[in-house]
Amino acid sequence: xxxxxxxxxxxxxxxxxxxxxxxxxxxxxxxxxxxxxxxxxxxxxxxxxxxxxxxxxxxxxxxxxxxxxxxxxxxxxxxxxxxxxxxxxxxxxxxxxxxxxxxxxxxxxxxxxxxxxxxxxxxxxxxxxxxxxxxxxxxxxxxxxxxxxxxxxxxxxxxxxxxxxxxxxxxxxxxxxxxxxxxxxxxxxxxxxxxxxxxxxxxxxxxxxxxxxxxxxxxxxxxxxxxxxxxxxxxxxxxxxxxxxxxxxxxxxxxxxxxxxxxxxxxxxxxxxxxxxxxxxxxxxxxxxxxxxxxxxxxxxxxxxxxxxxxxxxxxxxxxxxxxxxxxxxxxxxxxxxxxxxxxxxxxxxxxxxxxxxxxxxxxxxxxxxxxxxxxxxxxxxxxxxxxxxxxxxxxxxxxxxxxxxxxx
Amino acid sequence: xxxxxxxxxxxxxxxxxxxxxxxxxxxxxxxxxxxxxxxxxxxxxxxxxxxxxxxxxxxxxxxxxxxxxxxxxxxxxxxxxxxxxxxxxxxxxxxxxxxxxxxxxxxxxxxxxxxxxxxxxxxxxxxxxxxxxxxxxxxxxxxxxxxxxxxxxxxxxxxxxxxxxxxxxxxxxxxxxxxxxxxxxxxxxxxxxxxxxxxxxxxxxxxxxxxxxxxxxxxxxxxxxxxxxxxxxxxxxxxxxxxxxxxxxxxxxxxxxxxxxxxxxxxxxxxxxxxxxxxxxxxxxxxxxxxxxxxxxxxxxxxxx
Numbered sequence: 072x073x074x075x076x077x078x079x080x081x082x083x084x085x086x087x088x089x090x091x092x093x094x095x096x097x098x099x100x101x102x103x104x105x106x107x108x109x110x111x112x113x114x115x116x117x118x119x120x121x122x123x124x125x126x127x128x129x130x131x132x133x134x135x136x137x138x139x140x141x142x143x144x145x146x147x148x149x150x151x152x153x154x155x156x157x158x159x160x161x162x163x164x165x166x167x168x169x170x171x172x173x174x175x176x177x178x179x180x181x182x183x184x185x186x187x188x189x190x191x192x193x194x195x196x197x198x199x200x201x202x203x204x205x206x207x208x209x210x211x212x213x214x215x216x217x218x219x220x221x222x223x224x225x226x227x228x229x230x231x232x233x234x235x236x237x238x239x240x241x242x243x244x245x246x247x248x249x250x251x252x253x254x255x256x257x258x259x260x261x262x263x264x265x266x267x268x269x270x271x272x273x274x275x276x277x278x279x280x281x282x283x284x285x286x287x288x289x290x291x292x293x294x295x296x297x298x299x300x301x302x303x304x305x306x307x308x309x310x311x312x313x314x315x316x317x318x319x320x321x322x323x324x325x326x327x328x329x330x331x332x333x334x335x336x337x338x339x340x341x342x343x344x345x346x347x348x349x350x351x352x353x354x355x356x357x358x359x360x361x362x363x364x365x366x367x368x369x370x371x372x373x374x375x376x377x378x379x380x381x382x383x384x385x386x387x388x389x390x391x392x393x394x395x396x397x398x399x400x401x402x403x404x405x406x407x408x409x410x411x412x413x414x415x416x417x418x419x420x421x422x423x424x425x426x427x428x429x430x431x432x433x434x435x436x437x438x439x440x441x442x443x444x445x446x447x448x449x450x451x452x453x454x455x456x457x458x459x460x461x462x463x464x465x466x467x468x469x470x471x472x473x474x475x476x477x478x479x480x
Numbered sequence: 481x482x483x484x485x486x487x488x489x490x491x492x493x494x495x496x497x498x499x500x501x502x503x504x505x506x507x508x509x510x511x512x513x514x515x516x517x518x519x520x521x522x523x524x525x526x527x528x529x530x531x532x533x534x535x536x537x538x539x540x541x542x543x544x545x546x547x548x549x550x551x552x553x554x555x556x557x558x559x560x561x562x563x564x565x566x567x568x569x570x571x572x573x574x575x576x577x578x579x580x581x582x583x584x585x586x587x588x589x590x591x592x593x594x595x596x597x598x599x600x601x602x603x604x605x606x607x608x609x610x611x612x613x614x615x616x617x618x619x620x621x622x623x624x625x626x627x628x629x630x631x632x633x634x635x636x637x638x639x640x641x642x643x644x645x646x647x648x649x650x651x652x653x654x655x656x657x658x659x660x661x662x663x664x665x666x667x668x669x670x671x672x673x674x675x676x677x678x679x680x681x682x683x684x685x686x687x688x689x690x691x692x693x694x695x696x697x698x699x700x701x702x703x704x705x706x707x708x709x710x711x712x713x714x715x716x717x718x719x720x721x722x723x724x725x726x727x728x729x730x731x732x733x734x735x736x737x738x739x740x741x742x743x744x745x746x747x748x749x750x751x752x753x754x755x756x757x758x759x760x761x762x763x764x765x766x767x768x769x770x771x772x773x774x775x776x777x778x779x780x781x782x783x784x785x
Contacts (some may be wrong), residue, residue: 072635072702083586086583086586086587087587089583090583090584090587090589090593091593093580093583093593093597093665094592094596094597096595097596097597097599097600097626097662098596098680099615099660100611100612100614101599101600101611101614103611103614103615103628104614105612106612107614113753116623116626117623117624117626117630118525118626119624119625119627119628120626120627121624121631168759210547230568246652259678260734273591293500293503294497294500295494296496296497297499297500297501299496300493300496300497302481303483303486304482304486304488304492304493304496305486305488305493306490306493306494306497307485310782313778314775314779317771317774317778318771318772318774318775319508319509320505320577320774321763321767321770321771321774322508322512322718322767323722323723323742323760323763323764325725325742325746325763326510326511326512326747326760326761326763326764327512327515327762329511329513329515329518329749329753329756329757329760330510330511330514330518331507331511334511336505339741343651349503349506349507350507352503352507353503353504353506354508355508356500356503356504356510357504360500362773372483375483375486376483376486379486383498385486385488385492386489391497403498410601410602413604414604414605414606414607415604416604416605416726416729416730417604417725417726417746421749429604430604430606430607432608433606433607433610436732437610437730444614444617444626447610448610448614451606451607451610451611452607454603454604454606454607455602455603455604455607458603458604459599459602459603460603461602462599462601462602463595463599463602465517466595466598470670470674470765473667473670473671474670474671474674
């Protein structure tokens with residue numbers, strides 16, 4: 072019995088490897104930006120995110136310890152007269168080419184560097200290029216030692232998130248600039264009002280909410296009425312109108328953007344929230360009506376008949392019967408529409424360029440040279456928090472809606 | 481059918497339909513027709529597209545924007561890429577989704593595993609593109625590689641690859657497709673998994689008792705039963721892929737041989753409306769077959785009802 076169980080467990084090992092392997096494969100990309108969003112700009116630029124928990128050696132430290140520390144001391148202060156912690160001494164040697172030229176000079180007839188390997192490298196004029204490369208970390212270390220340069224900060228920090236929220240794009244951090252009073256040309260007030268900076272993610276977050284919530288409620292409201300008509304009212308052309316609706320579901324929205332943008336500029340709806348609400352409502356409707364109608368149509372006939380026998384009319388049947396019973400379907404739809412609108416980029420760029428939503432704001436942060444990953448990763452995560460929470464919390468509804476829409480039957 | 485007692489006046493249904501129908505007419509039907517008209521006009525929509533014809537150069541008169549949409553080298557590249565997207569992504573996502581559905585069905589932590597695979601569906605294409613741009617990041621010069629893939633290559637003693645800007649356009653496209661699979665496999669998995677769970681257990685048991693291997697049970701019994709669902713997933717994926725825009729827009733901007741139809745359309749939206757609209761019409765023409773399939777399937781279902 073027990074050997075049987077062991078055998079069974081062993082047989083299932085490959086299965087677990089496949090499942091866990093796939094899950095890990097799916098997680099790694101997202102994990103990368105999550106970890107990165109907590110690292111300093113310099114740390115992101117110089118090392119992979121997977122090294123975030125190990126502190127890499129500062130460049131040049133080992134070389135300095137091997138070749139220089141015996142005379143100059145670990146802190147560079149051992150020799151009076153040549154204090155390596157003094158910026159005025161080190162200033163001229165922050166480039167390794169100049170450092171080498173100086174190291175070639177003998178001191179009191181003795182070679183500057185004792186270590187024979189280093190000495191050979193430094194003195195060999197044929198290998199100058201190699202020497203420059205090898206000594207670059209040493210001069211970097213000297214500048215850190217003297218306070219001219221700054222050691223890379225590998226500690227984890229929340230400053231990227233703050234920078235992203237207020238839209239800080241400078242070279243330091245928002246907090247550091249505010250502390251030293253160098254806030255970017257008066258753009259920041261260094262108080263809570265900075266969260267409303269139009270270039271910040273906090274403001275974009277608010278814009279996203281302002282776009283998404285009405286764009287979720289409106290189509291469901293209108294769709295509920297229409298779906299009720301398709302399910303429980305009799306009118307000529309009911310079938311073919313509904314068939315048309317099935318077709319409309321897949322009209323690419325690219326088809327409609329330009330005419331709508333032109334219409335909006337005539338009506339004064341360009342760059343208004345009302346404009347984008349109406350557009351998302353229009354595009355949400357076919358699917359919403361389809362799903363709700365199938366749900367309402369599947370409710371038992373007797374229910375409707377009996378409420379009618381009690382003297383109800385369509386209006387009361389709609390509010391007292393149809394709406395309360397279709398809460399699960401409405402829930403599915405709400406989540407669908409919410410995620411769809413929240414994640415949209417194209418419609419937001421074209422119809423609401425002046426109040427950037429999260430997706431649009433992120434594309435504004437993209438640096439073609441890849442220099443601001445620290446900011447971009449925090450911003451991307453800020454945009455994902457809400458949909459991920461909604462998704463995980465209401466996954467059941469989401470799946471149900473997906474199944475009802477895609478594989479009705 | 482609506483019960484007799486519920487019969488109402490002829491006006492009532494239209495009151496319930498009015499708002500929805502009006503909005504759909506304004507936001508879907510009217511713009512679609514308008515797009516078709518604008519596709520026959522010039523850059524700014526002021527005159528017929530034929531006015532831009534020059535003697536000695538090929539021209540299709542009023543349909544000149546369609547000459548661009550169908551024959552220009554940028555557009556043929558986009559059409560080629562969309563075709564390749566279809567050929568790779570449809571089997572790729574469906575196969576990955578089916579595999580996930582089958583294997584996660586057999587472990588106890590199914591819910592957790594499926595949630596993780598499905599999670600990319602919740603985030604925006606923009607977010608996903610940032611995630612993957614970072615995976616593909618390439619550090620030129622001597623510094624350490626910060627992208628996972630290139631760091632792995634360096635660790636294996638190989639040279640890093642510019643995954644999105646390679647001179648070999650296939651490399652760039654494959655990189656984008658991987659993102660697509662990461663995004664959509666969860667969708668396919670969810671739908672296929674529900675179909676698999678609906679397969680009656682007795683049939684599978686009977687087959688196993690008769691000595692069928694798991695492999696045979698899958699291919700001879702489960703697969704034929706879920707085949708209709710697979711076709712639904714395929715049609716949905718075809719639509720998704722024909723319309724693919726955000727991934728390309730954010731990750732490569734359509735450069736280095738990665739252009740797709742929707743991105744071309746977007747590029748011309750301001751500078752050359754006629755062309756942009758002709759491309760949009762081409763896009764909807766490509767989706768019409770799927771539309772017909774969907775309507776037909778709907779009719780069949782209604783007949784059974």
